Amino acid sequence: MTRLVSKTPEGPLADKWTNYKSKVNLVAPNNKRRIDVIVVGSGLAGASAAATMGELGYNVKCFCFQDSPRRAHSIAAQGGINAAKNYQNDGDSVYRLFYDTIKGGDYRSRESNVHRLAEASVQIIDQCAAQGVPFAREYGGLLANRSFGGVQVSRTFYARGQTGQQLLIGAYSALSRQIAAGTVEMYNRHEMLDVVVVDGKARGIIARNLVTGEIERHSAHAVVLATGGYGNVFFLSTNAMGSNVTAAWKAHKKGAYFANPCFTQIHPTCIPVSGGFQSKLTLMSESLRNDGRVWVPKRKEDCGKDPLSIKEEDRDYYLERIYPAFGNLVPRDVASRAAKYVCDEGRGVGKTGYAVYLDFSSAIKRLGEDTIRERYGNLFSMYERITDENPYKVPMRIFPAVHYTMGGLWVDYELSTTVPGLYAVGEANFSDHGANRLGASALMQGLADGYFVLPYTIGSYLSGEIRTGEISSDHPAFDKAEQEVKDRLQKLLSIQGDRTVDDFHMALGKIMWDKCGMARNAEGLKQAISEIQALREEFWSNVFIPGDASGTNVELEKAGRVADFLELGELMCRDALDRNESCGGHFREEYRTEEGEAARNDADYTYVAAWEYGGKPNEPNLHKEELVFDNVELKTRSYK
Amino acid sequence: MKFTIKVWRQNGPKDKGRFETYPLDGIDDDMSFLEMIDVLNQNLLTEKKDPVTFDHDCREGICGMCSMYINGTPHGPEKATTTCQLHMRSFKDGDTITIEPWRAKAFPVIKDLMVDRSAFDRIIQAGGYISINTGNAIDANAIPIEKDLSNEAMNAAVCIGCGACVASCKNSSAMLFLSAKVSHLNLLPQGKAEAKRRVNSMMKAHDSEGFGACTNTGACHAVCPKEISLTNIARLNREYIGASLTSEKE
């Protein structure tokens, strides 16, 4: 059994990263040329890692399932990226960003990693500006900032509502430069279907060419997974349609521990589901809650009525009522849960009854329509395009949606998983956000890992590989892995059942959303586990996939991903069941304060739950990494 | 709502391809266009048939993956809207909807509506970047940039690389795409150092991919989901002519 060693460097918190960097083993340039690294995924973390390692001189192979690395879902991030630049002179510092992130994460993340993240944030902005990312500016020509939820300083850098797009294009351009230079070989429309472990070390991957259907072997001295989060286990989420857990899950099955899978973030302001065939939920920036008032009718009978006809005294501005201190600006998890409760009471609005109103009429009265248009014009027009309703006249309808997964592959300080030579960066790892991620921190983490952390830390491992020589893909481990991948594809194709892949995915999503969503309880989670097991069994005997494994077969691709979600879903429920406390995105209904708020249990659960694959999806083994807080005091959040 | 869907089916790059027509019922006007295709595909799967293959990913109008030529227009009838953000309320009950893949020599069809747009990647690889290595950057506020200039660069940088410009152009020219990238980087002070080299090299890549010449019809701008302006093409021309005439290199 592998012991969890976080490899946190010695010394005071603020010096750990500097000390680490000055002592870490390096690989000489002539040796780097002889070392191959595989990067799976081309979002912010993957593209920046591949580009930077290419610049350093490693031979990099980068894989993405999309038709171009520029399409990875990092592109959809709207709001911005945090950095402790203190350009606004409002008292920001690396320590403050570190502290906010630890506190925002409800004290379930590793101090040393988070402090390093805060340190790197400063360099990220310099790097991106130098790459030509057109960040918003003031008339004086210097960079502009805005504030974001949960913090008291203005440290968010942004490029209109398309910050993720611009940062990804920056990383993609750096990657493209390395592709042109020949240091990175790019494999578009390729999906990783297994990690190959030779003598205990990750030595390559098995990938499927999604155009030709060919199964390919790729060998390397190290493999980096930058494959994003697993929010699509819920079927409906703000993730892209193709976002999946397959790469991380295969790694898990090959020995990488999966940490805190139950920590998922639900974003309160999304456009609600409109019908049964909805495929995707669209997020709208949280900033809307600055001027919008959230309400539902007081009486169930009023829910079907035209909102404008419901009198002021018949409306329940429930956030303002329950949380008078913060009102509509309570944090994401609190706002989301409150919306769920009023809808569960039957007071939800809209076609499905799963929506609440976000009303701008009083803000428009107070500030005028022009001011509101100036602040939120693009969001209002996006809303109108999707719903065909004019939010200047009719209150918006919103509902929470799955947005981000804090959990992921367990990694140590060096971002190495429990399999030597296998690394995880960005949303794919668990490391920096604890139980809840603050706004504008996902982009920061992806880029910190890719540009500034992994390229150093991977040297510590690769410096021991300079005498290894080229890794052959003829090793029996490759034969075995390839055969397993092929067998599994054939197995899927041979079922020829009656239910479509999407059908199973939707059924899984419903179980997860109902029982492992915004609020969980032991009984529901136990039910969910048995329902998922039954669904998984049915999947493997009744799924229908047309065609064969040669050439493009989208249903086959989806089936492989859903098969993995069906296993991950169970692990998420087991993790949620194990964690007998409420913290961050994980809210157990049994564990709340007298006022009904989340009750954290620091005495028993200040640990990272790292799950080891036990040979079958229903037999995971739990390992705990105790979290030590030397620099911050654990406090309870209150918003009343 | 009820529709007749006439869609291009092509088994692979070498198949000749043909149109297939499918009746479709029970469509809600709040559905997105791609959700309508999802329904069509679920129906096909129930009949044990091969579903229509199409590119899509984020479904919120930013990744640039969706690429359908709908009733004679890339991304369909709504202005400044990608296919994934198009909704069925933009059509009339009973309409026949014809869906074709992007057509251009540089965008060969892979299957059905899915095309190969890697030519765009190769254009970027030719120079769509600022050549700095990670870790070499100076402080971000060391170079003040005029707000209007930065905005102008951003207006170009919002390009999502979907290829609608090429699809709509009677010459299959990728000048709008190319000019957006060149404008974004050449406008900014950070990009000036290699501005000439960039435009020369990217222009060469554009031509060798087999895209046509721009005849300034403006069809690209009309269909661009991000409304990239034609002034970028003028800027590209200016940059290219200037670079060719003044660059010290042969």
Added chain:
Amino acid sequence: MNWITEFFTSTIGKKVIMSLTGLFLCLFLLIHLVGNLQLLLNDGGAAFNAYSEMMSKNPFIKAVSFILYFSILLHTVRGILLWQQNRAARGGVGYAVKKANDASFASRNMALLGSLMFIFIAIHMAQFWYQFKFGDVASGSIAPYDKIATAFEVPWIAILYVVAQIAIAFHLWHGFQSAFQTLGLNHSKYTPMVKGLGYVFSILVPLGFAIIPLKFLLG
């Protein structure tokens, strides 16, 4: 490859050729029109005949005329080759349904309009230029003014000339502003002026040319 050939064989370089020759031809059209408007004077052709005489003798004009012939040929040949290249870029399969978008009729049909113009120019040169240079006008058997007057009294010839002006107008409607765009001469303040000037030019110049045959036809 030499930088000059590289430039002129790039898609932008090819368009620059179209643009420069096109603008030169616009300038020629204007001068040609100013000269020809003398046909409208009620002086029995005295002014026009004198102008014609000057044009055929002046060595500077002679030299410029060779640049003109070259420009016409270059503009035509380059245009046809570009059209061919652009067609090839489309690939083999076209769209089954194609909706007209914001692109103007003129902009979409420059090659067709240009071809019509080239045919017209060939007819026009056979009919007048050749006769002025080598035929009966050159030999002195008929005065330039009379040559033109008799030609345009034939209705189909006059109508052909008027119709040709329509093609020219459309070609200029797009071509004039497009030439500036190709050269990268674009500015939020001046481009609207250039466009306006282009529209005025593309209407007034062909209109001026059209009046001449109509004058002779309708007497």
